Amino acid sequence: MKTTCLHQAHIDAGAKMVDFGGWDMPINYGSQIEEHHAVRKDKGMFDVSHMTVVDLVGQDSEKFLLHILANDVRKLKDSKALYSTMLNENGGIIDDLIVYKRANNNYRIVVNAGTREKDLAWFEKQISNFDAQITEQPNLAMIAVQGPNAIAACLTILPKEISAQLSELSKFSAIDADDFYIGRTGYTGEDGVEILVEEKNAIELWNQLLQAGVVPCGLGSRDTLRLESGMHLYGQDMNEDISPLECGLAWTVRKVDVNFVGSQALMALRENGVKRKMTGVVLTERGILRHDQELVDDKKMTGVVTSGSFSPTLDVAIGMAIVDKDMTDNVKVQIRKKQLPVKLIKLPFVRNGQSNI
Amino acid sequence: MSYVPDNLKYTESHEWIETLSNGNIRVGISEHAQSALGDIVFVEVPELDSYASGDECAVVESVKTASDIYTPVTGTIVAVNDALEDTPELINESPYDDGWIFEMEVDNDDELADLKTAEEYRNSIEDEA
Numbered sequence: 001m002k003t004t005c006l007h008q009a010h011i012d013a014g015a016k017m018v019d020f021g022g023w024d025m026p027i028n029y030g031s032q033i034e035e036h037h038a039v040r041k042d043k044g045m046f047d048v049s050h051m052t053v054v055d056l057v058g059q060d061s062e063k064f065l066l067h068i069l070a071n072d073v074r075k076l077k078d079s080k081a082l083y084s085t086m087l088n089e090n091g092g093i094i095d096d097l098i099v100y101k102r103a104n105n106n107y108r109i110v111v112n113a114g115t116r117e118k119d120l121a122w123f124e125k126q127i128s129n130f131d132a133q134i135t136e137q138p139n140l141a142m143i144a145v146q147g148p149n150a151i152a153a154c155l156t157i158l159p160k161e162i163s164a165q166l167s168e169l170s171k172f173s174a175i176d177a178d179d180f181y182i183g184r185t186g187y188t189g190e191d192g193v194e195i196l197v198e199e200k201n202a203i204e205l206w207n208q209l210l211q212a213g214v215v216p217c218g219l220g221s222r223d224t225l226r227l228e229s230g231m232h233l234y235g236q237d238m239n240e241d242i243s244p245l246e247c248g249l250a251w252t253v254r255k256v257d258v259n260f261v262g263s264q265a266l267m268a269l270r271e272n273g274v275k276r277k278m279t280g281v282v283l284t285e286r287g288i289l290r291h292d293q294e295l296v297d298d299k300k301m302t303g304v305v306t307s308g309s310f311s312p313t314l315d316v317a318i319g320m321a322i323v324d325k326d327m328t329d330n331v332k333v334q335i336r337k338k339q340l341p342v343k344l345i346k347l348p349f350v351r352n353g354q355s356n357i
Numbered sequence: 358m359s360y361v362p363d364n365l366k367y368t369e370s371h372e373w374i375e376t377l378s379n380g381n382i383r384v385g386i387s388e389h390a391q392s393a394l395g396d397i398v399f400v401e402v403p404e405l406d407s408y409a410s411g412d413e414c415a416v417v418e419s420v421k422t423a424s425d426i427y428t429p430v431t432g433t434i435v436a437v438n439d440a441l442e443d444t445p446e447l448i449n450e451s452p453y454d455d456g457w458i459f460e461m462e463v464d465n466d467d468e469l470a471d472l473k474t475a476e477e478y479r480n481s482i483e484d485e486a
Contacts, residue, residue: 016395032420033396220395220421286442288399288418310398310420317399336401336416 004049005141005199009206013216021114023050025219032220036312039188039225040353043147044217045209050113053140053196054123058132061105068126068261069099070244072254076101081172081183084252085244086122087262091269092240093247095119096232098185100174105132108181110142110194112234126261140181141202145214146192146225148353151184154193157208166193187222189229189351227307227318230280230347236291237278237306237320245269247306247322248278248347274325280345281305281319282357287335289319295342298330305333313350314357320347359389359482362453366469367478368429373453374472377460382469384429385457386417389482391448394419400445402437403428403459410468415458417448426458430468436460 001024010017015026026047028035038044056064065073071084080101086094095115100108111119123134145154155163158180165175166182171191174183181196197205210216223233230248232238238247243266245253253266283289289308296302303323311318323331323344332339345357361367366374371390375383391397396419403414408428415426428434437459440447448456463469473481 016392027421028395031396033398224420286399287401288423290423310418312420 002050004047005202006047006049006143006206009203010047010216013210015216015218020050020219023113025050026216027220028218029216032218032224033312035215035217035221036224038215039147039190039217039221040313040350041148042215043145043150043153043192043213044215044221045206046144046146046217046219046222047141047206048144048194049141049199049202051142052111052113052116052119053137053142054109054111054120054134055137056107056109056132056134057105058130059105060130060132061107064127064130064132065099065107066257066260067130068123070253070260070262070266072256073099073101073107078103079174079176081174081185085238085249086119087243087260087266088240089262089265090240091243091245091262091265093234093238093242093244094122094240096234096238096249098183100183102176114235139199140196141199142194142196143202143205143209144186144188144192144194145209146186146188146190148191150190150192150214153209153212153214154195157205157212169193187231188225189231189348190225190353224309224312227309227320228311228313228348228350230320230349232320233307237322242322243269245274246276246278276303276322277325278306278347279303279321279323279327280347280349281308281321281331281333281342282314282345282349283317283319283333283340283342285340287317287338287340289317289333289335289342293319294334295321295323295327295331296334296339297328297332299328301327303327303331311349314355318349359387359392360453361387361389361475361479361482363475365453365475366429366472367475368427368472369481370427372426372429374429374469376469380466381435381460381462382430382432383457383460384426385452386426386448387478388452390424391452391456394424395421397445397448400441400448400458402439402441403434405434405437407433408461417445417458428461429472430461430463431465432461432463434459434461
């Protein structure tokens, strides 16, 4: 199994390790729920070095990104980040990603670990007509430090000049320094940063963060945090058979100069009428919502839970679901032999520590 | 190595079985099983009914996943641990005592002899690891 350069640090911290798409990663360090609360109320950190980082340079780099991404990279000023999907010809989602603009025709892209091979193959196939080069950066480790007190903790341990920049850094922006690449981004619904460092410097950074009181958190709590904040997980809430228009990501699809891979399929879908939508669901009785549970309403409209779990912040079962566009408010979920009522609610459930339900 | 009390019997599917003074059995899940599941947030306790050995009778759900609980022998479930409704985490905190799940009247005591001893169960979870 593949390991990150922080593997031994996880074991030393008492992590329970699991196979995460071929990577031996920490699921928790004792209690997933306590780690979840640490991020919502204070500060926690995740090793996300398994994620795939690629750099894109060359005079056609912007053109290439306009071709393969549904969002509009021309919106980006230098050092800004953008969330986008990457579509196939049918408008289905190959992956979702974050792209950072470092300078004109110079980008850094972070894609999912589980889709690494197909993403790299797709980049290679699509880039041949462009004067641009894409290079994986496997020697970069990535630590996400998240929570209302996350940035304050980082300020105490980073070099002075970096800290000075970090204290001024606006959301969805990055610091592009020699030893650190720091984006004010995350996957928890809390403030925080994602720090890219050379693998050789990662352990020192991890240990400094530990000493600053940042709680090591496993991928278990990362999942409940992102679910509460209504953030999609590739492979569950979206896949190659779902378009961004049907899973709550229409806001990431550009409306001008719409000539990108998948744009014609999206146009046809819009003309015929989008028939499904993403919604939040809350179970009003005891039980837990899970991926693939079926929903049905009093008019026989149907849907499926794409992500479901227990919400530690709200103390109730929550889920994201893709449902018929006109689903009524009278919805039940099938859990084993029982049909239990659920409430549809607008995502997110929680943002910046505050409940929206 | 997780704690495996010597006075209990066990199943392959990680239930423990305690024989009570009235001849009924009490059933829960082992410390090893609760640790693998992680934080437990919901327990669907069994209906009071008769069951065959190996029937799915209850479900224990952690944040991470749902796990079926099986009846270890044939018989009738006569009591369930109602405390689990509000405090499912008792299974994490006290898997062999406060975290018990149900009690069962056993049809045929011979079936109990087929369950694993503590030593056999210890060996089986070591092999698993």
